[in-house]
Structure formats: structure tokens, C-alpha cells
Amino acid sequence: MPTLILSKNEMRGLLSMPEVIEVVEEAFRDWTQGKGNMPPKAYLSVDQGDFRAMPVYLPGVAGLKWVNVHTANLSRGLPTVMAVWIHNDPETGYPLAVMDATDITAYRTGATAAIASKYLARQDSHTLGIIGAGRQAYTQIQAHAELFEIHRINVFDLSETTAEKLMQSFPEYSPRKSTLEEATTSDIVCTLTPSREALLKKEWVQPGTHINAIGADAEGKEELEPSILKEAMVVVDDIRQAAAAGEINMPITRGQFTVDNVYATLGDIVTGKKQGRIDPEAISVFDSTGVAIEDAAVARLVYEKARHAGTYQSLDLVDG
Ligand SMILES: NC(=O)c1ccc[n+]([C@@H]2O[C@H](COP(=O)([O-])OP(=O)(O)OC[C@H]3O[C@@H](n4cnc5c(N)ncnc54)[C@H](O)[C@@H]3O)[C@@H](O)[C@H]2O)c1
Known part of the structure; x- marks a missing residue:
């Protein structure tokens, strides 16, 4: 079974602020009502900045965001914050998608x-x-x-x-x-x-x-x-x-x-x-x-849109 791969450019076409606001508010409601699981972020510090691993489960999605904060990056022409999201099927654990989550982070933080x-x-x-x-x-x-x-x-x-x-x-x-x-x-x-x-x-x-x-x-x-x-x-x-x-x-x-x-x-x-x-x-x-529920809610929306479009690249990344 293929794994969808969504680049930063492709994410731009799949993200819409009104939709992000709606799903993020729904995620806070669901999580507060016990429909989800989110352990605290794990931080990994390095001399130049830090990384965070953010695992989460919400109905229909399990996933992990791996994100950095490197404040000297602007002078290197790189964003301070960059992120990747791994999107798994909670039923089987299968990695359904790997996507850029740099814009997911910015959109969900604004929302x-x-x-x-x-x-x-x-x-x-x-x-x-x-x-x-x-x-x-x-x-x-x-x-x-x-x-x-x-x-x-x-x-x-x-x-x-x-x-x-x-x-x-x-x-x-x-x-x-x-x-x-x-x-x-x-x-x-x-x-x-x-x-x-x-x-x-x-x-x-x-x-x-x-x-x-x-x-x-x-x-x-x-x-x-x-x-x-x-x-x-x-x-x-x-x-x-x-x-x-x-x-x-x-x-x-x-x-x-x-x-x-x-x-x-x-x-x-x-x-x-x-x-x-x-x-x-x-x-x-x-x-x-x-919090990772914000990322999961947006990633779930983006994955469904990309899957229905059927025009995005995929890879046989793992056996299955
Ligand atoms: N809460 C969240 O969910 C969340 C999400 C993403 C980023 N962040 C945090 O938000 C902050 C900004 O992230 P970003 O991606 O926009 O970074 P960025 O590097 O793109 O922007 C930071 C801006 O702050 C300015 N700045 C630095 N010190 C300042 C000061 N003392 N007074 C005024 N301006 C100052 C810099 O010149 C820069 O333009 C970071 O600390 C990041 O870790 C939080």
C-alpha cells in the first residue's frame, strides 16, 4: 500500500484558514471530552536550538510531529521553525502519509x-x-x-x-x-x-x-x-x-x-x-x-483532501 508524500508547496494548496479554525476548535472539544490521547511533548536540546517530538491520537488519526526551533536560522535563509508530520492509520498503524508540517504549524498556531x-x-x-x-x-x-x-x-x-x-x-x-x-x-x-x-x-x-x-x-x-x-x-x-x-x-x-x-x-x-x-x-x-491535537486535526483534514484528489505522489515506503 502506498504512503502519500506531501511537500511544502503541495500543502499550500491544501490549507485553508477557515477550515483550519473549524477543525482545531473541534479538536479541543473532542480532546476535552476524552476522545483522544496526547502525551506531553518530548524536548531534545542541542547547542543551536531544540527539537520537539509530539505524538497524538484523535479519532481517525494517530501521528507524530517532529519540529525544531532554531532562532539563528533567519540569517541562514531558513525558517526558525520547520516540521514533518507522520500520519498513521490508528487501526493498523500503517503510515498513510508523510507531510511537511511547517505550514500546518503556522496555520494551527494562528487558528x-x-x-x-x-x-x-x-x-x-x-x-x-x-x-x-x-x-x-x-x-x-x-x-x-x-x-x-x-x-x-x-x-x-x-x-x-x-x-x-x-x-x-x-x-x-x-x-x-x-x-x-x-x-x-x-x-x-x-x-x-x-x-x-x-x-x-x-x-x-x-x-x-x-x-x-x-x-x-x-x-x-x-x-x-x-x-x-x-x-x-x-x-x-x-x-x-x-x-x-x-x-x-x-x-x-x-x-x-x-x-x-x-x-x-x-x-x-x-x-x-x-x-x-x-x-x-x-x-x-x-x-x-x-499542542499536537491541533496538528493532528489539520493533518487529518489535509490527508482526506489529498486522498480524494488522487493526484499526489506516493511511495511504497514500508511493506504492506
Ligand atoms: N505556541 C505555539 O504554538 C508556537 C508555534 C510556533 C512557534 N512558536 C514560537 O513563536 C516564536 C516565533 O516563531 P516564528 O516562527 O515566528 O519565528 P521567527 O524567527 O520567524 O520570528 C520571530 C521574530 O521575533 C523578532 N524578535 C526577536 N526578539 C524580539 C524582541 N525582543 N522584540 C521584538 N521582536 C523580536 C525577530 O526579529 C523575528 O522577526 C518562537 O519563540 C517559537 O518558538 C510558538
């Missing part, structure tokens, strides 16, 4: 943050702050534009060229090059840097702001002053992963925050076990570490 914003941000949010204008920033904008009427994007990046490039890609949302403080005063703020020290100051965050803290996805990383978390309604994708590697990891290590201070998981919110935003003045934070 998950936008889903968090849907429940946690004010519905009248019209300005989007982008702090860190690299690869993940593009899909944050695409996903939020599906669910909100975006009037302006405030962009901050240490690299002016990177900020300019992002702004040129989205002229329809009146992008403006901003200071870190200006970007932080947006209705919805997405932090997307590999920072290991707090960038956002509590005094800049306006009442009613929702923050998607995306960049901190490994031990030692953080982007927000801990005092922001202390006052905010904090929602995580996965409590164990967030405590070990998310935005709350360093405040927990320093004794400034505990897991008991977490309000809910995103799954609790999408299933209605916990309410989303009630108070228009509240500050909310979604701590995103990235």
Missing part, C-alpha cells in the same frame, strides 16, 4: 490563538498588536481577520525590515509600524518572539485587552511581566505543558504564579465548562505552548 480571542477578547476588538513579525505573525493576522473586523494592525519587531515585510503583505488592515508600548495598547495583542525576558510591561496593558502569548513554548522563555498574569484571566492550552514550558513557566519557577492561578484550559472554554470573557474591563491572557 488556535484566534479561537482563544473569539472567546476571551472583547467582541468589538478592532486593533491587533503584533509583537514579533516573523513566520507566525502572518497566520495570526489571517486567522484573526476571519473572526474579527480588523481596522488596524500595530506591528513591532526588533528588525525594521521584518516589520516592513509583514506590513506590505497586509495593506488592507492599515498596518502601522509601532513601538513596543504602542503595539501593547491594541485590543488584541499577539506576542510572537523567542524572548527569554519579559517584554510587555503591566503599565502599558489597557483594561479590556486580550493577549495571546505565543512565543514562550520552551523552558526559560517568557514575554510578559508576571504582574500581568497575576491580574489577568489566564487560559492555557494544556496545563502540564504550560507549567513546564509556556508563558507561566518562569513565573512559576520564581514563585510569582501557581497553576492554581490558571482560570481554565481552552478546552474548558470551547466546551462551555467555563465561561469566556464576561467583564469588558478584564485583561485576559491565552498561554499557547502548541
Whole structure:
């Protein structure tokens, strides 16, 4: 039996943001209702960066994402984050497909943050702050534009060229090059840097702001002053992963925050076990570490589309 092989270029034609948002929200609902299995990510550090192995089962798919984070790659003309997905039949274990998951990662990360914003941000949010204008920033904008009427994007990046490039890609949302403080005063703020020290100051965050803290996805990383978390309604994708590697990891290590201070998981919110935003003045934070159910849901969708099309390359990769 052949194994489908899907390249990065082919994935581009198979990914659509509205569909990704739908299947990722469904995956959080299913997983929270016990329909799935996801052990914590395994990290492998090397001097230049790190790798993560992310195994997962959801109805109809078992799989593994193997993904790296190498922050010096931009100067080499390579993405910081690259990924491969192995797609197995849960019935037999057969490897049905091997696909590039670099864009799956970017799409599902954008989609998950936008889903968090849907429940946690004010519905009248019209300005989007982008702090860190690299690869993940593009899909944050695409996903939020599906669910909100975006009037302006405030962009901050240490690299002016990177900020300019992002702004040129989205002229329809009146992008403006901003200071870190200006970007932080947006209705919805997405932090997307590999920072290991707090960038956002509590005094800049306006009442009613929702923050998607995306960049901190490994031990030692953080982007927000801990005092922001202390006052905010904090929602995580996965409590164990967030405590070990998310935005709350360093405040927990320093004794400034505990897991008991977490309000809910995103799954609790999408299933209605916990309410989303009630108070228009509240500050909310979604701590995103990235979970494999997001990848599995998107890969399952892509695999079904590619299989039905019947036009993609395949290989007799293993006996069968
Ligand atoms: N939570 C998740 O699911 C998830 C998924 C993918 C990536 N990530 C993380 O998100 C971060 C960004 O990933 P990416 O693929 O966009 O990387 P990238 O290298 O393409 O972009 C990062 C950008 O941040 C900018 N930057 C670095 N330090 C900064 C600072 N102090 N202030 C402002 N800008 C700064 C860089 O100039 C660069 O443009 C990484 O830390 C990555 O590990 C998280």
C-alpha cells in the first residue's frame, strides 16, 4: 500500500484558514471530552536550538510531529521553525502519509490563538498588536481577520525590515509600524518572539485587552511581566505543558504564579465548562505552548483532501 508524500508547496494548496479554525476548535472539544490521547511533548536540546517530538491520537488519526526551533536560522535563509508530520492509520498503524508540517504549524498556531480571542477578547476588538513579525505573525493576522473586523494592525519587531515585510503583505488592515508600548495598547495583542525576558510591561496593558502569548513554548522563555498574569484571566492550552514550558513557566519557577492561578484550559472554554470573557474591563491572557491535537486535526483534514484528489505522489515506503 502506498504512503502519500506531501511537500511544502503541495500543502499550500491544501490549507485553508477557515477550515483550519473549524477543525482545531473541534479538536479541543473532542480532546476535552476524552476522545483522544496526547502525551506531553518530548524536548531534545542541542547547542543551536531544540527539537520537539509530539505524538497524538484523535479519532481517525494517530501521528507524530517532529519540529525544531532554531532562532539563528533567519540569517541562514531558513525558517526558525520547520516540521514533518507522520500520519498513521490508528487501526493498523500503517503510515498513510508523510507531510511537511511547517505550514500546518503556522496555520494551527494562528487558528488556535484566534479561537482563544473569539472567546476571551472583547467582541468589538478592532486593533491587533503584533509583537514579533516573523513566520507566525502572518497566520495570526489571517486567522484573526476571519473572526474579527480588523481596522488596524500595530506591528513591532526588533528588525525594521521584518516589520516592513509583514506590513506590505497586509495593506488592507492599515498596518502601522509601532513601538513596543504602542503595539501593547491594541485590543488584541499577539506576542510572537523567542524572548527569554519579559517584554510587555503591566503599565502599558489597557483594561479590556486580550493577549495571546505565543512565543514562550520552551523552558526559560517568557514575554510578559508576571504582574500581568497575576491580574489577568489566564487560559492555557494544556496545563502540564504550560507549567513546564509556556508563558507561566518562569513565573512559576520564581514563585510569582501557581497553576492554581490558571482560570481554565481552552478546552474548558470551547466546551462551555467555563465561561469566556464576561467583564469588558478584564485583561485576559491565552498561554499557547502548541499542542499536537491541533496538528493532528489539520493533518487529518489535509490527508482526506489529498486522498480524494488522487493526484499526489506516493511511495511504497514500508511493506504492506
Ligand atoms: N505556541 C505555539 O504554538 C508556537 C508555534 C510556533 C512557534 N512558536 C514560537 O513563536 C516564536 C516565533 O516563531 P516564528 O516562527 O515566528 O519565528 P521567527 O524567527 O520567524 O520570528 C520571530 C521574530 O521575533 C523578532 N524578535 C526577536 N526578539 C524580539 C524582541 N525582543 N522584540 C521584538 N521582536 C523580536 C525577530 O526579529 C523575528 O522577526 C518562537 O519563540 C517559537 O518558538 C510558538
